[in-house]
Amino acid sequence: MFYITIAFALIYLLLFPGFGKFPGMFGWTSAGQWEREVETANNTYNRVFRDYAASSVEELAVNQEAIKVGQRLFGNNCAICHGSDAKGSKGFPNLTDTDWLYGGSADNIKTTITNGRNGAMPPMIGAIGGEQGAKDVAAYVLSLSGRQGSGNAEAGKAKFMVCGGCHGMDGKGNQAIGAPNLTDDTWLYGNTEAHIIEAISKGRGGVMPAFKEQLSPEKIHVIAAYVYSLSNN
Incomplete structure (x- = not known):
């Protein structure tokens, strides 16, 4: 068992980094592994968002799976100002009622998210x-x-x-x-x-702020559907 362990360690150090600056024959790095996993996830989710983009905001607003995705995106990008319940606070609009500063249509909501408002x-x-x-x-x-x-x-x-x-x-x-x-x-x-x-x-x-630099049009489309659903369903 002792010799097996020694052999395993030598093979590991030959294939993977761990011995000085030697990168290992596989050239593996944790950063590279992370980048590959992110790329795989992005490819998977990009297909989902492309499918959602084929539906209108109004159609997605009654699609429970799309709404769950939109809610998560909202939580990561919008909740810091509008609150996790989207009811806003002083200076930050309530998105669950029918009182809209710039209009509550699907197009108006997408324009607001994409370009921001001043x-x-x-x-x-x-x-x-x-x-x-x-x-x-x-x-x-x-x-x-x-x-x-x-x-x-x-x-x-x-x-x-x-x-x-x-x-x-x-x-x-x-x-x-x-x-x-x-x-x-x-x-x-x-x-x-x-x-x-x-x-x-x-x-x-x-x-x-405008979100067109941080979020793809497809993700903005899904967030808009979630926001639209809050005051229309």
Whole structure:
């Protein structure tokens, strides 16, 4: 047994690295092994994603296997901001409801994931008459969803004209530019009067990075199907 062990060790050191800088006759490395395994996995999964790409987002949204894959991709790439449950947090949209800044169609969702979004609301306090103007506009904005603020809502309505260029004169927003609907009582940065006054006074800025460099179009397609399913099934 002793000699068998010695023979095995010598053969091993001849075939594999382990003796100084000698790489072994097989040229094996752990990095090379890992790269081959990754390549094999990629080839396998790429076929799966190509098959998924042949179906529409709407079709994949009811395909439970595709949704499981999309959920895992979402967890690895999107959950850090939107949460593992996709319900978001302050400044990060809830993806499970029907309130969409840039539209909730399959194409809109894919465009958002692919190219990212860059939303900015400028500080408006100078254009609406200072702190009192901000309180008045906040009162008017609150009234659009049936609530009451401490300012003068009628005065705020007149001052809201400077906001209508983005949010619309009816306050229902504009998905083409990501301007939120102010009438549905759904708030990205908080729903209190103080939150709204802060947004009017200081502005807001939100950036979602583009994923077209990190993810293939096929993977984006599957993530879009998962996100679409959250508010459509």
